[in-house]
Amino acid sequence: MRIIEGYESLQAILTRQGPSGRSFESDEREKSVREIIAEVARRGDAALYDFTSRFDGVKLTSLEIPKETIETALDEIPPELLAALKLAAARISSYHTAQRDSLLQERVKDGLGWLIRPLKRVGIIVPGQAAPLPSSLLMGVMPAKAAGVREIIVVTPPQKNGKVHPATLAAAAIAGVDKVFSVGGAHAVAALAFGTETIPAVDKICGPGNIYVTLAKKLLYGTVGIDGLFGPSEVVIIADDKADPAYCASDLLAQAEHTSGSAVLLTDSAAAGEKVRMEVEKQVKMLQHSQETEKNLFDYGMIGVVENLDQAVELANRYAPEHLLLLVEKPEEYLGKITAAGCVITGTKGTVALGDYIAGPSHILPTGGTARFGSPLNVTDFVKITSLVNTNEFDIDSIVRSGKLIAEAEGLDAHAKALGKRKTE
Known part of the structure; x- marks a missing residue:
C-alpha cells in the first residue's frame, strides 16, 4: 500500500465534493438500461424471461419461488448457519424496533401535528448470482x-443452476418475506417499478446492486421511491499508535476484497502506518482472492500520515466514508467531531465485518461521499409523514390576515380571497 504524508496532500486526494472531471452525459450503460426498462414496460414477464436468459444464462419456467421451496430451505443449510441467520435477524429487528419507537412518534398539539404511515409494499433487491448474500436480505x-x-x-x-441459493431462501423464511422472485438486474428494478403479470408494483425499491441496478433505480426514481444510489464499498480507519496493526490490516483487506473496494487508513504515527503496511503485505498472501485484493489496494487503498487525530477526523469528514472505524484509545473524544459517515465503529476489537453481518444496524449504507447528506437504510425509509392541520383547534382569525397579505404579495388573488372568506367579520 502507498503511504502519503501530510494533511494538504491527503486533503487533495480525499475531498470528494466538487467537479470530478467525469461526464454527466448518458453513457452506453445508461442507454442499455433505458432499453431494458422500456422492454419491461412493454412486454412484462416475457421481457423478464428473455433478459434472465440473456444476462444470467438461465431459462426460467416461472418467476416466483413457491412458499414450500422457501420453507424447505430452512432444512437445506447447515444448522450452525441457520442459527447464525436467526441471531442476525433478531439483532437487526431489535435495533430497528428500538429505532422505530424512538423516532416514529406521532404528535398533535394546538391543531398542528403529523401522521406516520408505513408504506404498503416495498421491493428489496438482493444480489446473489455469484455468491449468496443472505445478510443483504x-x-x-x-x-x-x-x-x-x-x-x-x-x-x-x-444462480447458474437456475435456482436461488437455499441460504438466501432460508433468510427470506426467517425474515417473513411475503414473496420472492428469481430475477435480478435492471429488469428486476423495472418490474418492481411498473409491475408485471407476476410481479406487483411497489411503492419503494431498496437495496444495493451492480451499476445496471443503480442506473435503473436512478432512471425510475419518481415512478417509484428509492433508498439511494450505492457504489463500491469503502472504509476509513483512524488509528493511533496503540491500535493493533493486525486488526487494522484485516479490515483494510476486508474492504479491498470487494470489487473496487476502497480502503484508507489515517494515523498520526508514521511508525504505526508502516507496521500496518507490513501486516497488510503479510495477511494478503493468505487470502483466497489475494490477487484481486492486492489490485484493489493498489488502485483504491492508501495509508495517510497526519500530525494529529483531529486532522484525521477532518479528512474523514471530507471523504464521508461508508464505514468509519475508530481504533483509538479514547474514541468518545472524537465522536462529536464526526459529521459525515454511514456507520461509525469503535472499540479495541471493532471491525466493519461485525456490522456487515450481525451487529444490528443495516449494512446498506451511503457510499461515494453521499454520507455528507445520506443515511443508512433505517425505519424512516419505510414510512411516510403526513402533516396535519386542524383549523378547529386554533384561532384562525389571528393568522388569516397575515396569510392573505403574503398571498397578495405573491400575486395569487384566489389564494387571498380564499383566506379572506375564512376571517370572521
Whole structure:
C-alpha cells in the first residue's frame, strides 16, 4: 500500500465534493438500461424471461419461488448457519424496533401535528448470482418489518443452476418475506417499478446492486421511491499508535476484497502506518482472492500520515466514508467531531465485518461521499409523514390576515380571497 504524508496532500486526494472531471452525459450503460426498462414496460414477464436468459444464462419456467421451496430451505443449510441467520435477524429487528419507537412518534398539539404511515409494499433487491448474500436480505427486510410495511417483495437473481441459493431462501423464511422472485438486474428494478403479470408494483425499491441496478433505480426514481444510489464499498480507519496493526490490516483487506473496494487508513504515527503496511503485505498472501485484493489496494487503498487525530477526523469528514472505524484509545473524544459517515465503529476489537453481518444496524449504507447528506437504510425509509392541520383547534382569525397579505404579495388573488372568506367579520 502507498503511504502519503501530510494533511494538504491527503486533503487533495480525499475531498470528494466538487467537479470530478467525469461526464454527466448518458453513457452506453445508461442507454442499455433505458432499453431494458422500456422492454419491461412493454412486454412484462416475457421481457423478464428473455433478459434472465440473456444476462444470467438461465431459462426460467416461472418467476416466483413457491412458499414450500422457501420453507424447505430452512432444512437445506447447515444448522450452525441457520442459527447464525436467526441471531442476525433478531439483532437487526431489535435495533430497528428500538429505532422505530424512538423516532416514529406521532404528535398533535394546538391543531398542528403529523401522521406516520408505513408504506404498503416495498421491493428489496438482493444480489446473489455469484455468491449468496443472505445478510443483504436481512439488512433490507428487517428494517421494513420494524417500520410496519404490509407487504415485502424480494427480487434476487438465479444462480447458474437456475435456482436461488437455499441460504438466501432460508433468510427470506426467517425474515417473513411475503414473496420472492428469481430475477435480478435492471429488469428486476423495472418490474418492481411498473409491475408485471407476476410481479406487483411497489411503492419503494431498496437495496444495493451492480451499476445496471443503480442506473435503473436512478432512471425510475419518481415512478417509484428509492433508498439511494450505492457504489463500491469503502472504509476509513483512524488509528493511533496503540491500535493493533493486525486488526487494522484485516479490515483494510476486508474492504479491498470487494470489487473496487476502497480502503484508507489515517494515523498520526508514521511508525504505526508502516507496521500496518507490513501486516497488510503479510495477511494478503493468505487470502483466497489475494490477487484481486492486492489490485484493489493498489488502485483504491492508501495509508495517510497526519500530525494529529483531529486532522484525521477532518479528512474523514471530507471523504464521508461508508464505514468509519475508530481504533483509538479514547474514541468518545472524537465522536462529536464526526459529521459525515454511514456507520461509525469503535472499540479495541471493532471491525466493519461485525456490522456487515450481525451487529444490528443495516449494512446498506451511503457510499461515494453521499454520507455528507445520506443515511443508512433505517425505519424512516419505510414510512411516510403526513402533516396535519386542524383549523378547529386554533384561532384562525389571528393568522388569516397575515396569510392573505403574503398571498397578495405573491400575486395569487384566489389564494387571498380564499383566506379572506375564512376571517370572521
